[in-house]
Amino acid sequence: MTASNSSAQANTVDESEVAKFAAIAESWWDSEGPFRPLHQLNPTRLLYIRDRVAAQFGRDTTAPKPLNGLRILDIGCGGGLLCEPLSRLGAIVVGIDATDKNIHVAAQHAAQSGLAINYRNTTAEALFAAGKRFDVVLNMEVVEHVADVDAFLEASSGLVEDGGLMIAATLNRTLKSYALAIIGAEYLLRWLPRGTHDWKRFLRPSELAAGLRRGGLTVEEFTGVVFNPLSGKWSLDPRDLDVNYIGVAVKSA
Amino acid sequence: MSNREQADLEVDVLVAGGGMAGLTMGLALAKGGLRVAIIERQPPSTLRSATFDGRTSAIAYGSANVFDGIGVWSRLAAHAQPIQDIRVADGTLMDGPSSLFLHYDYRDVGEHPLGYILENRDIRDSLLDAAADYPELQVLAPAAVAQTVRETGGAVVLLTDGRRISTQLVIGADGRNSPLREAANIRVTRFDYPQTAIVCTVAHARPHNGVAVELFLPSGPFAMLPLTGERSNVVWTEKNDLARQMLVLDDELFFEELHKRFGDWLGEIRLEGPRFGFPLGLMHAERYTDRRLALIGDAAHVIHPIAGQGFNLGLRDVAALAESVVDAYRLGLDIGDGPVLARYERWRRFDNVFMAAATDGLNRLFSNDIGPLRVARDLGLAAVNRLPPVKRFFMRHAMGVVGDLPRLVKGEPI
Numbered sequence: 188m189t190a191s192n193s194s195a196q197a198n199t200v201d202e203s204e205v206a207k208f209a210a211i212a213e214s215w216w217d218s219e220g221p222f223r224p225l226h227q228l229n230p231t232r233l234l235y236i237r238d239r240v241a242a243q244f245g246r247d248t249t250a251p252k253p254l255n256g257l258r259i260l261d262i263g264c265g266g267g268l269l270c271e272p273l274s275r276l277g278a279i280v281v282g283i284d285a286t287d288k289n290i291h292v293a294a295q296h297a298a299q300s301g302l303a304i305n306y307r308n309t310t311a312e313a314l315f316a317a318g319k320r321f322d323v324v325l326n327m328e329v330v331e332h333v334a335d336v337d338a339f340l341e342a343s344s345g346l347v348e349d350g351g352l353m354i355a356a357t358l359n360r361t362l363k364s365y366a367l368a369i370i371g372a373e374y375l376l377r378w379l380p381r382g383t384h385d386w387k388r389f390l391r392p393s394e395l396a397a398g399l400r401r402g403g404l405t406v407e408e409f410t411g412v413v414f415n416p417l418s419g420k421w422s423l424d425p426r427d428l429d430v431n432y433i434g435v436a437v438k439s440a
Numbered sequence: 441m442s443n444r445e446q447a448d449l450e451v452d453v454l455v456a457g458g459g460m461a462g463l464t465m466g467l468a469l470a471k472g473g474l475r476v477a478i479i480e481r482q483p484p485s486t487l488r489s490a491t492f493d494g495r496t497s498a499i500a501y502g503s504a505n506v507f508d509g510i511g512v513w514s515r516l517a518a519h520a521q522p523i524q525d526i527r528v529a530d531g532t533l534m535d536g537p538s539s540l541f542l543h544y545d546y547r548d549v550g551e552h553p554l555g556y557i558l559e560n561r562d563i564r565d566s567l568l569d570a571a572a573d574y575p576e577l578q579v580l581a582p583a584a585v586a587q588t589v590r591e592t593g594g595a596v597v598l599l600t601d602g603r604r605i606s607t608q609l610v611i612g613a614d615g616r617n618s619p620l621r622e623a624a625n626i627r628v629t630r631f632d633y634p635q636t637a638i639v640c641t642v643a644h645a646r647p648h649n650g651v652a653v654e655l656f657l658p659s660g661p662f663a664m665l666p667l668t669g670e671r672s673n674v675v676w677t678e679k680n681d682l683a684r685q686m687l688v689l690d691d692e693l694f695f696e697e698l699h700k701r702f703g704d705w706l707g708e709i710r711l712e713g714p715r716f717g718f719p720l721g722l723m724h725a726e727r728y729t730d731r732r733l734a735l736i737g738d739a740a741h742v743i744h745p746i747a748g749q750g751f752n753l754g755l756r757d758v759a760a761l762a763e764s765v766v767d768a769y770r771l772g773l774d775i776g777d778g779p780v781l782a783r784y785e786r787w788r789r790f791d792n793v794f795m796a797a798a799t800d801g802l803n804r805l806f807s808n809d810i811g812p813l814r815v816a817r818d819l820g821l822a823a824v825n826r827l828p829p830v831k832r833f834f835m836r837h838a839m840g841v842v843g844d845l846p847r848l849v850k851g852e853p854i
Contacts, residue, residue: 218778226779233771248770251473272772299593300774 199342200285200310201334211380212288215266216296224378225268231412231421232327232433233272236354239435240323243352252277260321262311262343263329267293267304274302281305281321283314315342322348326355327433330395331388337398344402350440353404356412356433360389363429392428399436409434447596447606449578451475452775453765454597454607456585456620458487460497460560461737461754462613463567463579467510468758470577472766472854474775477605478571479597480581487564487581494639494716496665496673497563498523498652498748499556503755505851507566511573515566521666522553524650530806557652557665557673585614588623590732595776609765609776610733616723618739624730633720633803635660636683637745638676640698640715641667645707648672654746655701656806661746662701671712675745676701677720677807687717720744724796728785732776734761741792744799746806753792759846760787766854791843 214220237248246253255277261270264282266289274280274297282304284290290308297304324346333339347353358364365386372378390398396406411427414420423433453469455462458480466478486492499507499520507513571579580599587598588610597605612620621628648666655662660677667673676698678686686697695711702709723742728735737754764784765775773780848854 230768230771230773233773237771249473271774275772301593 198310198312199333199335199339201332204332205286207380207382212266212286212292215268215289215292221380222266222268224372225265227419228412228414228421229268229272231423232356233269235410235423235433236269236273236325237276239352239354243437244322254278257322258320258348259323259325260314260319260346261325261327263327263332264293264306265289267296267306269325269327270304270306271297271300271302274304278323281307283307283309283311285310310342311339311346312342315345319346320348320351321346322351324351324353326353328356328358330355330357330390330398331384336388336390336394337401340395340398341402344399344404344436344438347404347436347438349438352435352437353399354433354435355395355399356431357395358384358389358431359429360386360391361429364389364431367430392432392434395434396436404436404438407435407437446604448603449477449605451477451578451605451607452769453477453609453611454479454595454605455611455613456597457613457615457739458482458579458581459613459615459737460563460567460751461758462611463564463571464506464510464512464755465611465613465736465758465762466577466579467512467567467570467574468506468762468848468854469765470571470574471510472762472769473576474766474769475576476578477607478577478579478581479583479585479599480579481584483582484568484579488561488568490561491714493560493564494641494714495560495718496557496639496667496675497560497751498665499558499755500749500752501552501555502845502849503752504556506755506759506848508851509848509854510570512566512570515569516558516562519562519566519668520556520558521668522650523555523557523652523666524553526554526652526654528654528656530656553650557667559667559673585619588620588733590730592731595732607776608732608774611761612733612735612739613737614739616721616738616742618735620733621725621735621739624733626730626735627726628723629726630723631721633722633744634680635677635720635803635807636680636687637718637720638674638678638683638686638715639718640674640676641712642672642674642698642702642709643712644670644672644709646670646705648706653705657701658808660803660807663748664702665748670706672706674698674702677746680719683717687715722796722800724793728788729781731778734781734784736761740788741796743796744803746799746803747795749795749799753795756791756846756849757784757788759848760784762848762854763846787844787846 211221215222218226241248241253253276257278259273259278259280261282264270264284267282270280270282287308290306294306324343326343358368368384369386373381373383392409399406409428409432411424412431412433413424413427452474453476455466455478458478462478466476469476507516571577584600585597586600589596595607595610612618614620647670650666652666653664659679663675665673721742725735725740728740736757743750761784764780768775768780
């Protein structure tokens with residue numbers, strides 16, 4: 188442990204959030220189960236991740252294994268819904284999750300899929316303290332679940348290698364997100380178990396950007412991720428960051 | 441895991457059936473960068489033989505795009521007869537064609553021909569030749585699937601010769617009696633038409649100028665389809681009992697019957713090559729997919745040949761499944777997973793059901809000799825002919841360019 192980052196070493200994991208995910212861990216890979224919205228969202232966010240990473244490292248996305256050899260960390264990997272595809276695209280993937288049960292589910296599924304993925308029940312803070320660095324850090328729908336946002340963003344930003352990038356996604360704190368993500372998705376449509384999200388913890392893009400800047404990253408863009416309930420499809424919309432949004436921050440070489 | 445380790449061959453996709461749909465499927469996936477094995481019962485020499493299948497296929501404009509997208513059209517173009525004009529007429533043997541013609545001219549919808557007529561033999565040749573250009577595509581023939589084990593993490597296919605192949609997805613292109621479909625307990629809606637298609641090729645003195653004619657005779661449609669040179673392929677739909685007799689007549693008597701129907705509009709004619717008989721039926725699978733399994737072409741649906749759309753539906757299946765699989769593959773997703781297969785089924789079901797119903801309706805409407813119905817359908821044909829928007833819609837549908845189209849059908853790379 189280094190002395191210079193004392194705030195980031197603190198454990199920012201919220202135990203009640205960990206228990207929440209442990210209760211539904213077994214259904215991560217059931218595309219018709221409680222994580223159905225995440226399965227629907229997955230192709231859209233994978234496309235974004237693949238294209239942004241490929242652009243940063245000069246890779247051809249139509250070539251076989253376009254992310255070959257890149258070290259990717261997925262913070263809050265859950266059942267491995269992002270780790271497995273990125274591993275198939277050639278990346279060397281580490282998935283971490285504060286919920287031990289998620290790690291077991293993820294490791295078992297990766298073994299079934301014949302994929303070598305390093306899953307660990309640890310935190311961004313612990314990896315940062317151990318001096319680990321990655322070409323790509325994925326910070327997907329995690330920041331709204333942690334206890335200390337500033338400390339978490341500092342640690343996760345510190346895990347990005349010089350010349351590498353972080354892709355972050357979360358929910359905006361707006362009236363629309365309250366209406367859609369909490370009332371709509373959790374209470375009316377029951378897409379997500381009630382209590383999955385706490386609206387007060389959602390971050391405005393300016394707040395996320397400020398945290399990443401403090402961690403030494405430069406935010407390149409944020410874009411909205413919007414759901415069309417008629418087609419059942421997610422898509423990117425740079426003009427609508429009111430509910431879900433995703434973005435890229437880079438660390439200069 | 442152990443399954444994968446014991447495999448003699450590891451591929452991304454295994455295609456059961458090396459007919460026209462299966463070979464096109466394999467080529468489209470190989471073009472997308474996947475490792476593919478095609479399993480075919482017949483040796484390639486049989487598939488290429490002139491007496492294996494005397495049928496032709498009407499290749500809609502969108503279907504030609506699919507062949508172009510997988511690098512096969514350049515091989516096929518010399519064998520493809522463009523259809524410049526389709527004439528549809530009601531008729532009886534006594535009176536000949538009725539004067540109320542429905543006349544489709546390609547210039548009504550743009551600069552492209554309405555489609556092409558190709559001999560199935562040439563399509564198979566070109567597909568087999570093209571397959572040799574893809575190192576990641578293996579055609580195992582003769583070979584047959586003995587058993588498939590489809591599980592959460594992957595599938596293993598055991599061949600009758602003992603070889604084991606591990607794969608992420610199994611595609612059933614194994615024909616109307618698809619053993620894979622039956623093994624997956626997928627039920628079908630099926631009935632037989634009381635009709636048989638008699639297929640033969642005719643050489644004629646005058647050029648056909650790319651005109652295809654469909655004559656609705658009381659026992660079923662009689663189609664004259666232009667082939668390259670001064671030749672036409674005949675698809676003569678006849679009542680079963682009569683067809684059985686026609687197929688065994690000696691050449692002279694058969695020619696006489698044929699001549700009565702074909703007429704003299706292309707000058708003197710003579711029969712070229714053998715005649716073939718194909719029983720007609722309608723079949724539709726209740727679902728096209730199962731765990732790590734997708735059905736395409738005749739394994740999923742068989743329709744009446746009245747509009748020459750059966751193989752075009754199969755090619756649109758190929759294009760939609762290839763796009764669903766290749767998109768997932770390029771994102772690192774599990775290509776045999778439920779959402780990938782669900783996208784394919786959603787994409788294809790409506791078009792396939794629509795065409796099955798439309799061709800069935802056409803056949804029922806025209807394959808009879810009921811007076812008032814004859815008058816009504818003649819007026820209907822004439823009405824369609826006089827309503828350009830309706831006619832353009834039918835023509836564009838026949839060209840395979842209606843609806844939410846896969847990239848390959850639109851002429852874009854996979």
